[in-house]
Amino acid sequence: MNAKYISIYHKLIEQIEKGAFTVGSKIPSEKLLMEQFDVSRDTIRKSLQMLEQNGYINKVKGKGSFILDTAKLNFPVTGLISFKELSNQIGREAETIVEILEKKWPSKFIREQLEIDDQTAIWKVVRARKIDGKKIILDKEYYNSSYVEKLSRSICEGSIFDYIENTLHLNIGFAKKEIVVQACTEDDQKYLDLDGYDMVVVVNTFVYLDDGSLLQYGQSRHRPDKFKFVDFARRIQQVNE
Amino acid sequence: MNAKYISIYHKLIEQIEKGAFTVGSKIPSEKLLMEQFDVSRDTIRKSLQMLEQNGYINKVKGKGSFILDTAKLNFPVTGLISFKELSNQIGREAETIVEILEKKWPSKFIREQLEIDDQTAIWKVVRARKIDGKKIILDKEYYNSSYVEKLSRSICEGSIFDYIENTLHLNIGFAKKEIVVQACTEDDQKYLDLDGYDMVVVVNTFVYLDDGSLLQYGQSRHRPDKFKFVDFARRIQQVNE
DNA sequence: ACGCATTTGTTCGTATGTATC
DNA sequence: CGATACATACGAACAAATGCG
Numbered sequence A, B: 001m002n003a004k005y006i007s008i009y010h011k012l013i014e015q016i017e018k019g020a021f022t023v024g025s026k027i028p029s030e031k032l033l034m035e036q037f038d039v040s041r042d043t044i045r046k047s048l049q050m051l052e053q054n055g056y057i058n059k060v061k062g063k064g065s066f067i068l069d070t071a072k073l074n075f076p077v078t079g080l081i082s083f084k085e086l087s088n089q090i091g092r093e094a095e096t097i098v099e100i101l102e103k104k105w106p107s108k109f110i111r112e113q114l115e116i117d118d119q120t121a122i123w124k125v126v127r128a129r130k131i132d133g134k135k136i137i138l139d140k141e142y143y144n145s146s147y148v149e150k151l152s153r154s155i156c157e158g159s160i161f162d163y164i165e166n167t168l169h170l171n172i173g174f175a176k177k178e179i180v181v182q183a184c185t186e187d188d189q190k191y192l193d194l195d196g197y198d199m200v201v202v203v204n205t206f207v208y209l210d211d212g213s214l215l216q217y218g219q220s221r222h223r224p225d226k227f228k229f230v231d232f233a234r235r236i237q238q239v240n241e
Numbered sequence C: 001a002c003g004c005a006t007t008t009g010t011t012c013g014t015a016t017g018t019a020t021c
Numbered sequence D: 001c002g003a004t005a006c007a008t009a010c011g012a013a014c015a016a017a018t019g020c021g
Helices: A004-018 A030-037 A041-053 A083-090 A108-114 A153-157 A160-167 A186-191 B004-018 B030-037 B041-053 B083-090 B108-114 B153-157 B160-167 B186-191
Strands: A057-060 A064-067 A094-104 A122-131 A134-144 A172-183 A199-209 A214-222 A229-234 B057-060 B064-067 B094-104 B122-131 B134-144 B172-183 B199-209 B214-222 B229-234
Touching (some): A030 A041, A041 A064, A094 A153, A108 A214, A122 A186, A160 A172, B004 B030, B030 B041, B108 B134, B108 B214, B122 B186, B153 B160, B160 B172
Antiparallel strands (some): A094 A122, A134 A214, A172 A199, A172 B229, A199 A214, A229 B172, B057 B064, B094 B122, B122 B134, B134 B214, B199 B214
16 A cells, blocks of 8 residues: 555664664665665665654765664654654553533634634644643644534544544644743643642644644643653755855 | 755745745646756755755645745754854844863763763863843753864854864764753853743753764753744654555 | 775656546 | 646666775
8 A cells, every 4th residue: 555665664663673783783785675675776765764864774875874773862752743652652551631622613812823714613622641640741722623523522532633534534744843831820730730830841733734724723731840852853954055 | 066956955945935935825846847947857856855844845746835834833943953043043132151161071971971981081061142131041062072172262152063064074964852841950040040930941962973973962951931942743654554 | 095896875767656626 | 537746666877985905
């Protein structure tokens, strides 16, 4: 079903995570991989480019592609990842409590964030996230109901993204996140176990569909001592002329 | 000097930022761009892929490539960018005060972070960053002296990265950043105008050279109300099999 | 210092698949 | 259905960096 280069990308990740190559060592050359997978160089290069962009390898001209220490780089937190995927990865007991679920008309603030008029209803979802018995994240999300017509409590207890992608068959395209720190609000105190902290880390998120339309605005509010964001970045190519 | 696709990438950015295309509109098709720049489709596609990855456009199969609202997406903060580049971009009066500059033997903590032994000297640089008259960022950086032999006060007052790339001709490859929030330390109180805040946002950074060797470990400590981090992410391709 | 083999980087060409309109 | 536009895949050639003898 998938493109060859994507399936090779996943196969290589599997090998890397299995420890088939030691950290700092070279992976087979493009020529060898071509033969192993019986594909063209173009296809292998696309797979390797994905590995490079996602921080698995570092390519050096004339030398080869080297495995990076993904454990040390504390992967992956950059990018779009849902709370459910995250809790699966960290392997800790996590629980989601749906505090509010309602379809309503948008306030001025939400109209501005979602770029809609007052004739477009929205779904408002507020969920507290419990890890190791403490409520440390408060997620407030607003969905454009033109794209998500119906939401239920049971969907919200699982992964809304799962529902959007696999049931509604909408394709998430990209997202913008903004991280700031704010004084905590009454809602934070009401829904979170703040443990004395008077500030929260706020991650504002705008999620767009494949075709560029704005699906969701969300605020993820974290207790400061439990927040961590990891980013992997490559140096942007410079102009030499 | 540069590769064609990189120079076309920069030319297209220039056009986009000049407002040659309106937000939400299509840019010329790959076929047209091929003719305009007189290059192959492969070259154009590489340029467009870079634009897409850096959040300038959104490509939709069968439709075209659409301009994203880069102003709204609040560019660019993701990725590697030095304080000097940043202050140029935001266009505010910014000043750097070099508080500490010394070559010394590494502590145990720094040895672990930089993955060196106690025979490798390090450069320690502490700089306060003043914006609009207030010291709001404290940068503590440690460089492996095997790569950076000499540092001077005047270099530190400008951009150390400039010096590393343009004078030492070392190529920065990639970096890992980690964002956390911590209680402020004595140093924070000593060097920053904290304005009553008792927490700081800490960005831990590991900067690697082209060949994968670790050049720098740094802590960038920010007053919480003045901190903002923006991230642009694309949905990672899923397995469909 | 030099040439040669290896490896990745860039560019071109061509063909076919798939989504949109 | 046909035209357009982007996606995937293969092949080929040369450039540039590296390592070795």
